[in-house]
Amino acid sequence: MATTEKTCDLLIRNALVLTLDAGDRIVANGTVAVSGDRIVSVGPPDDSRVRWLPGRTLDARGNILMPGLVNTHNHSPLMIVRGMVEDRGFAPAYLQGVPQGDALGYEEALALARLGVYEAVASGATTIVDYYLHPGALAEAAAEIGVRAVLCGRIMDTTSARLAAGHTRHDPAVGAAMLAESLDLITRWSGRADGRLRCDLAPHAPDTCGPETLARVAAEADRLGCLVHTHLCQSRREVDHVRERDGRSPVETLAAAGLLHDRLIAAHCIHMTAADVREAGAAAIAVAHAPVGNLASGRTAPILDLAASGARISLCTDTKSGDMFEAMRAAIATARVRGAEYEPKALDVLRWATTGGASVLRLGDRIGCIEPGRKADLILLDRNHPNLSPVIDGVGIVVHSGRGSNVDTVIVDGRVLIEGGRATAFDGDGIVAEAQVVAEKLWARHGTQPVTLQ
Numbered sequence: 001m002a003t004t005e006k007t008c009d010l011l012i013r014n015a016l017v018l019t020l021d022a023g024d025r026i027v028a029n030g031t032v033a034v035s036g037d038r039i040v041s042v043g044p045p046d047d048s049r050v051r052w053l054p055g056r057t058l059d060a061r062g063n064i065l066m067p068g069l070v071n072t073h074n075h076s077p078l079m080i081v082r083g084m085v086e087d088r089g090f091a092p093a094y095l096q097g098v099p100q101g102d103a104l105g106y107e108e109a110l111a112l113a114r115l116g117v118y119e120a121v122a123s124g125a126t127t128i129v130d131y132y133l134h135p136g137a138l139a140e141a142a143a144e145i146g147v148r149a150v151l152c153g154r155i156m157d158t159t160s161a162r163l164a165a166g167h168t169r170h171d172p173a174v175g176a177a178m179l180a181e182s183l184d185l186i187t188r189w190s191g192r193a194d195g196r197l198r199c200d201l202a203p204h205a206p207d208t209c210g211p212e213t214l215a216r217v218a219a220e221a222d223r224l225g226c227l228v229h230t231h232l233c234q235s236r237r238e239v240d241h242v243r244e245r246d247g248r249s250p251v252e253t254l255a256a257a258g259l260l261h262d263r264l265i266a267a268h269c270i271h272m273t274a275a276d277v278r279e280a281g282a283a284a285i286a287v288a289h290a291p292v293g294n295l296a297s298g299r300t301a302p303i304l305d306l307a308a309s310g311a312r313i314s315l316c317t318d319t320k321s322g323d324m325f326e327a328m329r330a331a332i333a334t335a336r337v338r339g340a341e342y343e344p345k346a347l348d349v350l351r352w353a354t355t356g357g358a359s360v361l362r363l364g365d366r367i368g369c370i371e372p373g374r375k376a377d378l379i380l381l382d383r384n385h386p387n388l389s390p391v392i393d394g395v396g397i398v399v400h401s402g403r404g405s406n407v408d409t410v411i412v413d414g415r416v417l418i419e420g421g422r423a424t425a426f427d428g429d430g431i432v433a434e435a436q437v438v439a440e441k442l443w444a445r446h447g448t449q450p451v452t453l454q
């Protein structure tokens with residue numbers, strides 16, 4: 001048979017390829033060719049029909065090549081609260097004395113966003129959802145680092161200072177201003193960074209947005225045809241407040257506002273009644289499952305019930321860390337705590353973290369698995385790490401024992417961002433150092449003297 005010579009920009013050789021394609025094909029000693037931002041070939045080692053002439057060859061040395069992970073819910077500047085709020089219960093947005101939200105200036109948000117995005121990417125995420133105040137800073141950080149990102153401004157019609165003080169009084173004018181900022185973000189940033197960035201709408205939660213603001217967001221989302229990201233049934237406090245205010249559950253309030261549909265991605269979904277689960281499932285909402293964050297507050301979500309009812313499941317770290325491997329394991333453990341003895345299995349949660357996330361973000365035809373025509377969003381796990389041994393079925397060890405710190409190489413759109421575990425496309429050490437300085441100042445300003453300054 002004649003051999004054809006073909007050029008490509010990047011050739012990854014000697015990889016154990018977990019394709020996550022429709023047949024969940026695994027290729028030992030596989031060769032993946034990338035041209036521009038696309039995968040052009042996924043082949044066995046002994047394909048004598050093709051001789052590749054690559055711009056660059058990356059010898060994977062038997063390491064595990066898999067699709068980049070899709071982390072569907074984060075607030076990167078909230079890295080500032082890490083290690084400081086977990087013992088205080090519940091979400092930082094509702095806590096006093098925490099430097100967050102309105103307390104952050106643009107440059108501070110940017111420094112913290114860079115840290116959050118860097119960690120997510122270094123831990124193997126090639127696509128993230130990120131939303132918070134100063135959404136322009138999130139977009140800037142994502143563009144600089146080179147990740148694929150879905151970005152939103154955080155819309156609520158109260159302020160974090162008011163919320164932390166226990167006031168839930170709604171001011172639709174505040175919500176309208178935040179919605180306007182979100183629409184401006186879409187105009188300025190959607191489609192930027194060679195199409196890696198997209199912007200959607202994100203009303204914070206049914207308790208922090210009144211019915212008027214939720215309805216306005218629904219109308220704009222319908223007009224734009226965009227996705228809507230939110231927190232749903234995250235706490236008893238949210239459920240009680242909405243019940244008192246609207247005489248409904250948070251799920252029913254979203255339905256009444258016109259937001260319970262298949263373009264909704266709802267994080268948490270913990271405190272749901274059986275009727276809520278049925279209604280959310282019937283609407284085919286997507287869930288950004290945050291098992292680690294849920295566990296941190298001592299809760300688990302009825303994920304398998306939601307899936308059985310028709311909801312689509314994806315996984316996220318919700319800024320608790322960037323480690324989607326930890327999230328995959330926690331998703332298995334928390335489902336089993338709720339009574340599903342042997343479900344979900346490793347491959348199920350790996351799909352949630354890859355093809356599932358891609359699909360709920362409506363990127364399912366572009367990312368999520370390794371096959372020709374897809375975007376070259378790839379990660380390599382270093383099998384020299386003892387926790388990644390033995391590799392027998394290829395999937396079990398990755399899910400049940402893998403860690404973000406096993407990620408050696410991260411490629412987005414065919415561009416190598418991390419190699420040998422180090423940032424190569426941006427200044428990783430600089431990001432960590434700058435975030436520390438910013439965080440120290442912010443905590444000090446809020447009455448907590450960092451040990452590093454004593």
Ligand SMILES: [Zn+2]
Pocket residue numbers: 073074075231267318
């Ligand atoms: Zn969140």
